Amino acid sequence: xxxxxxxxxxxxxxxxxxxxxxxxxxxxxxxxxxxxxxxxxxxxxxxxxxxxxxxxxxxxxxxxxxxxxxxxxxxxxxxxxxxxxxxxxxxxxxxxxxxxxxxxxxxxxxxxxxxxxxxxxxxxxxxxxxxx
Amino acid sequence: xxxxxxxxxxxxxxxxxxxxxxxxxxxxxxxxxxxxxxxxxxxxxxxxxxxxxxxxxxxxxxxxxxxxxxxxxxxxxxxxxxxxxxxxxxxxxxxxxxxxxxxxxxxxxxxxxxxxxxxxxxxxxxxxxxxxxx
Numbered sequence: 017x018x019x020x021x022x023x024x025x026x027x028x029x030x031x032x033x034x035x036x037x038x039x040x041x042x043x044x045x046x047x048x049x050x051x052x053x054x055x056x057x058x059x060x061x062x063x064x065x066x067x068x069x070x071x072x073x074x075x076x077x078x079x080x081x082x083x084x085x086x087x088x089x090x091x092x093x094x095x096x097x098x099x100x101x102x103x104x105x106x107x108x109x110x111x112x113x114x115x116x117x118x119x120x121x122x123x124x125x126x127x128x129x130x131x132x133x134x135x136x137x138x139x140x141x142x143x144x145x146x147x148x
Numbered sequence: 149x150x151x152x153x154x155x156x157x158x159x160x161x162x163x164x165x166x167x168x169x170x171x172x173x174x175x176x177x178x179x180x181x182x183x184x185x186x187x188x189x190x191x192x193x194x195x196x197x198x199x200x201x202x203x204x205x206x207x208x209x210x211x212x213x214x215x216x217x218x219x220x221x222x223x224x225x226x227x228x229x230x231x232x233x234x235x236x237x238x239x240x241x242x243x244x245x246x247x248x249x250x251x252x253x254x255x256x257x258x259x260x261x262x263x264x265x266x267x268x269x270x271x272x273x274x275x276x277x278x279x280x281x282x
Contacts, residue, residue, distance in 0.1 A: 017268070044264065063276050081272025090270050100263050107269030 019046045020095055021060070022088070023074040026051035029130040031073075038092060045095040072123060085123065086116045151222040158232045163212040163239045167205065170243050175201045178254050185257035187265065200253070204246060211242055 022038070024031040035049045050057040052074065057064070061076055075088040083091045093103035106115045122129070175197060182193035219235055222228040 061276050061278065076276065076278070077272065078278065080275045080278045082274050082276055083270060083272055087270040087273060091268055094266075094268055100266060101259075104263075104266060104269050 017045050017077055017079070019048060019078045020091060021076045021078075022047055022049050022092060023052040023057055023061075023064075023076070024049060025072075025126065026054065028126045029134045030126050031130075033134075038096070041099070042097040043095050044097055044100060047092065047095055086112075086119045089119050090115070151224065151228050155222050155228045155231045156216060158228070159216065159235050160212065162232070162236050164209060166236075166239065166243060167208040167212065170247060171201055171204050171208070174204065174247065174250055178250065181254040181258050185254070185259075185261040187261055196257075200250065204250065208239070208243060208246060212239055215239075 022035065024035055026032070038047055039049065050060070064074070064076070064082065072085055073088045073092075075083040075091050077083075077091075090103050090107050093099040093106070096103075105111060178200070179193065179197050182197050183190055186193045186196070215235060215238065219231050220227070222231045
């Protein structure tokens with residue numbers, strides 16, 4: 017695996033911050049970021065159910081494997097040099113339910129969190145993938 | 149020779165011999181850890197192993213020679229043993245600390261090597277055809 021494409025919700029400011037952070041971490045596997053439901057995402061992955069209203073974190077590997085939600089979060093951690101060990105630990109059956117619960121809660125409330133932390137969410141027409 | 153010279157001689161001989169023995173043991177038994185850590189790159193593992201050994205000798209023999217003049221001066225045969233045992237004991241403690249430090253470094257290197265090759269913790273839920281990146 018050489019590259020992982022991360023599709024994130026472009027209306028969520030918190031998600032932009034996360035991609036900014038992810039893009040700056042030393043990586044085992046190169047991460048690239050695309051806006052969920054955006055033109056390039058549709059062009060690259062035409063059969064992926066790109067519904068911007070849902071916009072759950074989705075990661076597509078260079079072989080076409082699709083990871084959604086908690087799995088996508090774990091595979092992103094796995095791609096980072098400093099956090100691969102953590103991702104392997106969190107993926108164990110003992111931690112998995114807790115991680116799933118926490119991630120799903122965070123994902124459901126990402127817009128609330130964005131408004132709370134940054135004051136406002138981003139408009140849907142906010143364009144451009146982060147420069148990473 | 150007076151008692152002082154005897155104590156120096158015994159101290160230096162025992163300390164250097166122990167340092168060499170510990171270094172040699174680490175060098176021999178640490179090799180397999182390093183080969184595993186460097187993903188079967190034997191040449192690199194041997195090179196790092198040798199460099200670690202040089203560092204180990206420098207620090208330990210440096211400490212041994214540095215500590216020669218410290219401690220009380222023996223004035224009888226029994227004091228020679230006391231002074232030697234104290235000084236050699238300190239050298240052994242330093243060697244023990246260095247040994248565990250070495251083990252820690254080896255296990256860190258091995259862990260890092262294993263992490264580099266670790267497969268993804270989760271399998272993809274489904275597959276999609278992939279277009280060409282821009």
